Amino acid sequence: MSTKLELERVTKSYGDVVVLDEVDLAVADHDVVCLIGSSGSGKSTLLKCVDLLLPIDSGRVVLDGDMISGPDVDADLVRQRLGIVFQSFNLFPHMSVAENITLGPRKVLGVDPAEARDRALGLLGRFGLADKADDYPDRLSGGQQQRVAIVRALAGGPELMLLDEVTSALDPELVAEVLGVIRELKDEGMTMLIATHEMGFARDIADTVCFLDQGRILEQGPPERIFGEPIEQRTREFLERIISAGRL
């Protein structure tokens, strides 16, 4: 199986604060890798660095054999190959659902508007949102907005999806519908790198779980091992905190 994404000794700091400290990480084709770790451990930063929304200080990011970090890379071109979804949806409030989804294909890929809309409707239908195409985001529930955000990220036909705590801003009863969409993507073979606080979900869906601690990947492996018999003391402490908070 070939490698879709590879990070080599990726380092990122804000001033004196080192947020990512020589991170090595590989995501194989069609695999789902979950990033877990306490707040501030660097999960969001890592995902944004992969999407080139933040510049890295040193190291390499390789996407499907292409080096995508560094000054000579056309970041806009790379971002078309990746889809990212944020905790806070960030839909464009002045556009309808369909316009949100077709903006990228129309303006970036030059897809004909009618065709872009057809494809958007197809995607919306698959995720149970067919009747929402012409609504504006403020008319949708949080769960619906987040599913639209996922569809928007999918519309450009990404090779890899990056999901940053996509259920954290949702009411508990809305979490399941969004997780369902992600499961469906996995079944279709989408490669995904997912930062999450939902440990049950991570155990369920991940091929590999990475425990991030103070900007370093302290431990990684199959979910059964990370959740069942963690080696590192700090992983154990983290999981105990999660369990006592009732989240596992």
Next chain:
Amino acid sequence: MDLDRSRPPSAVPSLKRSSERGARSAIVAFVSTVAFFGAFAVVVVNSEAWPAFRNQFFNGDVFVDAWPIVVSGFWLDIQMFVVAEIAILAFALLLAAIRALRGPAFFPLRMLVIAFIDLIRGIPIILLILLLGFGLPALRLTGVPNSPLFWGVVALIISYSAYTAEVYRSGIESVHPSQVMSARSIGLTQTQALRHVVIPQAVRNVVPALLNGLVSLQKDVALVYILGVREAVREAQIITARSFNYTPYVITAVLFLLISVPVARVADWYTERDRERRAGQS
């Protein structure tokens, strides 16, 4: 927003009573207003100075003479206003957009725009009108219009654009950075993100402030009278200089009021509606 749902049923009778009270106070307000201004008018009209005052500002003969001339001058004011306003809205948006571009490649352009805005905002508008309106035609450059009217309007456009660019800028800054990040994440370039995501939201956020600028420009077009442009104020001034009577100025004032009061009301109405819409959203 649905306040009624949270209101206890017992509040309904008192609501009815309060609407009766509202009707009564409206009648009181109306009667007292009529009485007050009526008494004021009686005092003024019966005062010793009234006939002279009326002759000076409301002279019927002068009115008949001046009206068509001042009205035709006012038509020029309206044309200047429409042309200038359209140019200002577009030019100011361009300035604000350039100012919002990030990255070292745009640094020189950005600095140029900032210097331009600071410079223009630091000069009294009347001075700019004099400088351009008299200065440039005096150069007699070939291929450049020589009319004071043209340069007067250009001066208005330049001056108002500097202010309006700052209005747009506040709108652009009010759009959350996560919107830009989302736009970039789906592959849009910086300028595409600005064009399709930031500016539409920014403009919506500053419509009330833009309307304020519009109300003020509608009056300020008259400033080009100083260049001798024969718009309403200039025409009124000419007649007044000849007749020693101020009725033409009153005509001019009424003409400006006929436009500016409705525009100000519409601007207020829109601002209020916009505020309610926002309150309803959050």
